[in-house]
Amino acid sequence: MKIKLDPMKPAPLKEQLVHQVEDMIRSRQLPVGARLPSIRQLSAANRVSRFPVMEAYDDLVSRGLIEPRHGSGFYVTHSASAQDHGQRGADPGVARAESGQILRQFNAPASASPLSSGFIPAAWRDVENIAQCVRQVSRTDVASLVDYAAPQGDMVLREQIARRLACLAIDVPSQQILITHSASHALDLVTRMMLRPGDTVFVEDPGYFNLFGLLRLQGIQLVGVPRRQSGPDVDAMQALLAVHRPKLFFVNTVFQNPTATNIAPQVAFRILQLAHQHDFSVVEDDVYADLQPVPTQRLAALDQLDRVIYIGGFSKTLSSSLRLGYIAAHTDLVRDLVDVKTLTSMGGTRFSESVVATLLERGVYRRHMEKLRHRVNDALMRAVEQLRRSGWEIYEEPCGGMFVFARVPHIDDSTRLVEHATGFGISIAPGTHYRPDKQMSPWLRFNAAYMSDGQAQAFLESAVALA
Template sequence: MDPATDITINASSGVPMTDQLVSGITHLIRTRQLLSGAKLPSIRALAASQQISRFPVIEAYDRLSSLGMIVPRHGSGFFVANHMGGEDAGGGSDPRLAEEESNQILQQFNYPGETLKLSSGFVPEAWRDLEGITQTVRQVMRTDPSSIVDYAMPHGDANLRLQIQMRLAIVGVEADVSNIIVTSGASQGLDLIVRFMLKPGDTVLVEDPGYYNLFGLLKLQGVKIVGVPRLANGPDVDFAEHLLKSIKPKLFFINTVFHNPTATNVAPQVAFKLLQLAQQHDFTIVEDDIYADFQATPTQRLASLDQLDHVIYLGGLSKTLSSSLRIGYLAAKRELVKDLVDVKVLTSLGGSRFSECVVAALLERGTYRKYLERLRRRIRDTLSTAVQRLEQHGWEVFDEPSGGNFVWTRVPHVDDSMVLVEQALKFGITLAPGSYYRPNGEASPWVRINTAHADDPRALRFFEHMAGYRGKR
């Protein structure tokens, strides 16, 4: 029997049939029950096997095609795309190597609004300062209308860079404006670093678990990825030191504060050891501090200890202020910043001058500071509640977070979090499996929960359900 016809559709679950089909077929592809090149049932055949109309099947196949999971062939039907995951995921420059990571990101945007995105990385829209942003947009349009149509300067708006310089000082990083480049989100900062500092075949260290978009970017460039376990106090420095006896990495990518996805912070003793290793083995640390503004009282940063000698510092405001304004920044040695600006000009000319002017005004007027105070209080309340809810239902928390909006958690008797993903669908919930956050997609029992959604009735029913779940895949 074709595995695709064996998907179970629950018409009374409240989850649209299209979503259930997309999730079911995606699971079959990821678990290799449907192999690359396999032909899927025709639209008519799949609809008949599920006893549903053809329209949900048409929509599901269209969405799977957009995600790159399947490919249509004129006159022949639909086939599983040629995925290059698993053992081959660590090298090569074929763009298909990053396909899995791209799909993971796209799935955050492709589920309809009525499903609860429990693993989402976004602050809810209702929590954002829409009024403050709107007022500032109008102010910039009145006072600087040319910003609506002009290119931004390659380094970024001068006022914004000055504001960023002051923000860096808050976390102990002493940087001149010449050390700073404004980027289109922190993701562009990562892209510029990878493009300029790495070539196919180079080796880098990454955290395991870590940021899946980074993994995809590195694979796209043919860079070899070596994972270092992330512990409660930061990367496993003993493991890293052992690796450095046999490999010579160019870079080590580290998420310092409210790490994605474990929500842990790098402890001072770990930070000192990491910098010692960087000096001894001549590699550069890329410190991703994208969640810095969630933290009310700054803890130790690698860049504050090192002052940009062996560290490149990345930050941004997309996670807190606005995902649409897309403002990130990078601080590094002046010579490196100059080179990265050249790459930025070649690849994108410049950023959005209008977005940069709006964000600069928000920072100058204190609007952003007041908003952050409200946001931190709200996150603090939901975080403590989320941890309490999970532990009440027997879930295990990796390490109780001190802030941020993530909890890295597991159900003790479930070995593969794909089980959680499948069960979550029954409650109208979309959940990302822990394998998404591992360098080469290895199975994991852990999942990331966005605490903003943990008190939703659907989430509470799901937490309780999994506490008593004893089924097998």
């Protein structure tokens, strides 16, 4: 079995491997029962990371072309045919492969330091005031303990969100806001409503790995647009538009995950120009908006929800248990999204919606965010200084938020650092997870809130010695 993977080719390594193996099965060069090289053998023979090989094998397993046998390896199960491609819905094998990184956050030992976590520490949450509002809602809105929320969401909460969006110069009435179970749920609803298997979307590279998994689960083709300090590389985007016809472009505006950069006004304007010229919509994921003390330009403010679908949420800043997100979009789309939400989850969680509405009405959330911003910014400055002092390179100077994207100079594959971190009791995700094509990456995402302990410092200093 001769397979050649070339990192210099434009096609991702995973796709190169999938296509070559599939062609061999289709042409019967690999008959049913044939054993494939192990992941370690194939990665070593081609001098590439094991991750694209793992992803390719997962893809082939999900298509039913090969199967894993415990302790033995991977074997061809049957010949490729037309019925193997594009004829079915979401595959559980794909879901299993894509959910791994998220599950690892929950399954990591309690003693492990979660350096790449996407969460704010529990000690930084306003638990006391949340508890007070929970007690108040339990007394004054007893029905919320047992009833569904209205499918579009609590009216008071939607009005509060509309007031908050007005501070970002997004003029939207409450009728154009839909409450969701989370920002991730909002992305899922948009994907279900606006995309079909085989459609192409643009995403940021690097970007949000959970979004990438969600899109792949639905059979969507991802095309990565490089993310720079001022936002997506619009020149690269224009070149990609000469080849691809995306239905949507998913983009983080503020404190982008994982680079913590912001979109500059001129870049935002150019993205909207390209959206009009090439007839695609923009999904603006602004889940970190409330961590920004002075608002910068939003795509939705420039566009006023013509082609932009705006998504926000409270899980990152308020409570991951009171999981709530929202979508702001033009009237017809919100009406359609309400139908999809009703069919897939009936209504929302009335209790959570009532509690969050109360926190907003009473000004508790505003006061909490004022304190949290100072705390996060202080941690971020210390983390950047800590990384630089230890000899790490910063991807771009963070504008704020929780994250720092950094690398050890001269180490091209961050999986080496991930494996090294386990010896220090540290759980961290490799940079390949933040790339839509899962290609090798030297970068790691750090959550500044978790970098003050001795484990983190010892890891940072020792990692540089590996170069």
